[in-house]
Amino acid sequence: MSTKRASRSRQTGFIVQAICAAGLAALIMLGFAQAAAAQNRVANPSFETPTLTAGQTTTSIPSWTVSAFNLGGISYNTPELTTSSGNQWLFFNSEISQQTTTIIEAGQTYTLKGDFGVRTDRPFPTFSEPASLELWAGGTAMDGYVPGGTFIGGTLVGVVAGQFRPGTFVWTVPPGSPLVGQRLSVRLASAFGDEIAADNISLTTPSTVPTLSEWAMILLGLMLAGGAAVVIQRRRVAG
Numbered sequence: 001m002s003t004k005r006a007s008r009s010r011q012t013g014f015i016v017q018a019i020c021a022a023g024l025a026a027l028i029m030l031g032f033a034q035a036a037a038a039q040n041r042v043a044n045p046s047f048e049t050p051t052l053t054a055g056q057t058t059t060s061i062p063s064w065t066v067s068a069f070n071l072g073g074i075s076y077n078t079p080e081l082t083t084s085s086g087n088q089w090l091f092f093n094s095e096i097s098q099q100t101t102t103i104i105e106a107g108q109t110y111t112l113k114g115d116f117g118v119r120t121d122r123p124f125p126t127f128s129e130p131a132s133l134e135l136w137a138g139g140t141a142m143d144g145y146v147p148g149g150t151f152i153g154g155t156l157v158g159v160v161a162g163q164f165r166p167g168t169f170v171w172t173v174p175p176g177s178p179l180v181g182q183r184l185s186v187r188l189a190s191a192f193g194d195e196i197a198a199d200n201i202s203l204t205t206p207s208t209v210p211t212l213s214e215w216a217m218i219l220l221g222l223m224l225a226g227g228a229a230v231v232i233q234r235r236r237v238a239g
């Protein structure tokens with residue numbers, strides 16, 4: 001192989017590496033952007049604040065409002081009930097609510113999720129669907145309720161001793177909805193007043209359509225790749 005050809009081969013190799021690096025960077029940036037778009041709108045969603053140690057419980061539930069009748073709080077994982085979402089979970093026997101900073105947008109789809117369970121040493125249930133996961137619009141979150149708010153909808157989750165089971169409620173804002181512009185709130189309730197546990201609450205919007213900044217990053221990646229391809233072509237012609 002001649003010196004000139006070897007040099008050209010090295011240059012081509014470098015350009016190919018540069019294209020791969022630019023493509024990888026664009027993908028990473030896109031990944032971050034999509035993660036941001038799927039951001040959970042619920043504060044203290046997994047009840048990991050305040051931080052407890054094994055065996056501890058607290059009646060403090062930051063970022064949430066709680067009914068005066070509630071006898072619950074936050075517990076560290078116990079042998080009677082362990083969650084896959086962090087080290088702590090909520091236990092309650094009445095209502096708990098939180099107003100998010102999310103404003104209802106026309107045509108948007110909101111997905112509310114939560115996991116519910118009960119300790120093996122608190123066996124009930126006579127009833128099969130005791131946990132209520134609810135989405136509300138407007139009003140103010142107070143004392144575990146959303147006074148002045150509009151109940152959008154929700155789901156009932158039957159709990160099983162010793163494990164958390166998921167519940168999901170999806171709402172797409174209908175055309176002409178008078179709720180557009182109002183804040184979304186999340187409310188959890190123990191439908192029959194028995195102690196149940198909750199964890200891993202999330203409120204998200206889909207990220208299937210790239211945002212303007214995502215399109216900009218895709219365009220940047222394509223321009224870098226296209227520019228490098230032109231350079232290779234020119235060097236081949238020159239060689």
Ligand SMILES: [Ca+2]
Pocket residue numbers: 046047048083085086087088089199200
């Ligand atoms: Ca948790």
